[in-house]
Amino acid sequence: MRCTKFRLVFCLLFTTALQSVYGQAELLPLGHDLNNKLGKKIYFSDSSRIHTGLRSYFIADISDQTKDSLLKSLYTTRDWQSKNWVYRKLFSEHLIEVNKPDYSFYADFLPDMQIGTQNGKSLYLNTRGIEIGGKIGKRFAFSSYLFENQGKFANYYTDYINSLGVVPGQGLARRFGKGGFDYGYSGGTISYTPSKYVNFQLGYDKNFIGDGYRSLLLSDNSFNYPFAKVTATLGKVRYMAMFAQFIDLHEHIDLDQLKDDVPFPKKYGIFHYLHWNATKRLSVGLFENIMWQPRGFEFSYLNPVVFVRPVENANGSPDKALLGLTASYKIADSYVAYGQLMINEFRAKDIFSGKGHWANKQGGQLGIKAFDLFHVDNLYAQVEMNRVRPYSYSAVSHFKNYGHYNQPLAHPFGANFQEWIGIASYRIDRFDLRFELNYAKYGLDVNGLNYGKDIYKNYDTRVADEGIFIGNGLKTSLLYSETTFAYILNPKNNLRIELGHAFRKETNDLSNNKQQIFNIGVRSSFRNLYKDF
Numbered sequence: 283m284r285c286t287k288f289r290l291v292f293c294l295l296f297t298t299a300l301q302s303v304y305g306q307a308e309l310l311p312l313g314h315d316l317n318n319k320l321g322k323k324i325y326f327s328d329s330s331r332i333h334t335g336l337r338s339y340f341i342a343d344i345s346d347q348t349k350d351s352l353l354k355s356l357y358t359t360r361d362w363q364s365k366n367w368v369y370r371k372l373f374s375e376h377l378i379e380v381n382k383p384d385y386s387f388y389a390d391f392l393p394d395m396q397i398g399t400q401n402g403k404s405l406y407l408n409t410r411g412i413e414i415g416g417k418i419g420k421r422f423a424f425s426s427y428l429f430e431n432q433g434k435f436a437n438y439y440t441d442y443i444n445s446l447g448v449v450p451g452q453g454l455a456r457r458f459g460k461g462g463f464d465y466g467y468s469g470g471t472i473s474y475t476p477s478k479y480v481n482f483q484l485g486y487d488k489n490f491i492g493d494g495y496r497s498l499l500l501s502d503n504s505f506n507y508p509f510a511k512v513t514a515t516l517g518k519v520r521y522m523a524m525f526a527q528f529i530d531l532h533e534h535i536d537l538d539q540l541k542d543d544v545p546f547p548k549k550y551g552i553f554h555y556l557h558w559n560a561t562k563r564l565s566v567g568l569f570e571n572i573m574w575q576p577r578g579f580e581f582s583y584l585n586p587v588v589f590v591r592p593v594e595n596a597n598g599s600p601d602k603a604l605l606g607l608t609a610s611y612k613i614a615d616s617y618v619a620y621g622q623l624m625i626n627e628f629r630a631k632d633i634f635s636g637k638g639h640w641a642n643k644q645g646g647q648l649g650i651k652a653f654d655l656f657h658v659d660n661l662y663a664q665v666e667m668n669r670v671r672p673y674s675y676s677a678v679s680h681f682k683n684y685g686h687y688n689q690p691l692a693h694p695f696g697a698n699f700q701e702w703i704g705i706a707s708y709r710i711d712r713f714d715l716r717f718e719l720n721y722a723k724y725g726l727d728v729n730g731l732n733y734g735k736d737i738y739k740n741y742d743t744r745v746a747d748e749g750i751f752i753g754n755g756l757k758t759s760l761l762y763s764e765t766t767f768a769y770i771l772n773p774k775n776n777l778r779i780e781l782g783h784a785f786r787k788e789t790n791d792l793s794n795n796k797q798q799i800f801n802i803g804v805r806s807s808f809r810n811l812y813k814d815f
Contacts (some may be wrong), residue, residue: 306342670735
């Protein structure tokens with residue numbers, strides 16, 4: 283009897299220990315800057331459970347700390363910042379914060395208030411956001427947020443909104459005042475980890491595949507979408523299966539004629555990603571996706587462990603397939619080389635013929651990131667190259683292309699481009715300095731012709747079958763630079779005072795468009811809001 287009781291107590295203690303290490307369901311936000319600041323912990327720990335090609339990361343894979351403790355550890359908190367309630371809420375705590383042994387809860391007000399100028403034109407952003415989140419035990423975590431926004435933006439950003447009807451990455455736009463826009467959006471995720479082997483997520487949010495600043499497979503470029511995701515981990519292998527629903531706004535982009543009582547058309551996607559930490563330094567991943575137009579529930583894609591490309595072929599190839607490879611290699615405990623290969627369609631004989639057949643739709647990424655560059659603490663640098671051939675991600679119908687809410691699900695440029703990015707950042711105490719330089723070349727679709735950049739155009743309207751190369755169309759170059767200087771007030775919600783400058787120059791035979799933007803404001807949250815396009 284005693285032996286039985288001893289075994290029971292031992293099992294309970296052992297199970298509790300496993301849960302404390304593996305059962306954590308809490309997720310790290312997607313923010314690039316945050317992930318880079320934690321890069322040494324993420325890439326160069328001894329844990330084989332960190333799979334860098336799949337984001338959002340699990341906090342427990344990175345550290346035995348909670349998310350709040352991990353964020354707070356990045357910055358020094360002085361005694362005077364803990365003297366009273368106002369100081370604590372501003373510099374070191376959530377607005378509402380409850381921490382108990384078996385549950386926790388937080389709530390924050392997330393402002394993003396900016397004023398600026400662009401060539402004499404006044405700009406502003408007025409964002410009020412709230413976020414709540416918490417944990418119940420070690421197995422269940424949740425987060426939810428809501429943002430209400432009004433803004434007046436730089437000319438190129440305004441032109442983008444007017445042409446597509448959406449604010450990049452933030453959903454549907456409505457006209458507001460003189461030249462401004464009003465928009466709101468929300469999101470959230472619940473995460474449940476019943477054992478060290480599996481995690482379940484239901485979300486209305488974004489995901490990211492890859493180690494880079496951009497992703498050619500799945501990025502957080504477009505708006506939120508509903509998804510159901512299962513992530514299984516066994517030793518050095520992690521496998522993700524996700525079902526997602528997307529919105530097709532292609533025929534509903536007139537901002538002056540939007541109707542509140544008409545639901546937008548839907549389309550669906552299934553995603554599989556297998557990531558393997560082959561050695562302590564080398565990691566590789568295999569990605570696949572199928573996009574399809576609604577036709578009732580597709581039971582053939584229901585099995586989460588089947589390779590769906592052969593299944594799609596067995597169905598008569600009515601849908602759109604995307605395949606990909608990822609890899610990363612850790613160098614000298616400070617550098618990470620990484621890359622991606624995207625295959626939308628592949629014909630070996632046409633590739634080696636050099637004739638530029640249109641059906642060869644591939645893309646590639648190469649990059650390297652450095653942590654504590656030149657042995658300087660908190661000095662980070664990254665260089666990345668991306669290139670995607672024309673007509674990639676497109677389909678015979680926009681209901682099956684690789685897009686959502688009028689934006690690409692992968693790279694913001696769509697297709698028919700090559701891009702070089704350089705990013706450097708430095709942190710000293712609570713001061714952050716970041717610089718980005720982006721240079722790209724692409725071919726614009728002009729004169730009503732489809733040269734392959736716009737993924738929402740039917741690829742059957744292509745200009746030719748051969749002679750299709752990156753840059754076809756109106757050859758255009760883009761130079762974009764951005765410098766931001768910030769003082770972090772509160773690391774838990776990334777509340778900061780920020781001063782920024784951006785320069786954008788787009789040049790082709792028809793125009794030479796230069797824009798210079800200055801802004802200053804109080805900002806918060808860990809969102810990736812891309813303006814470098």
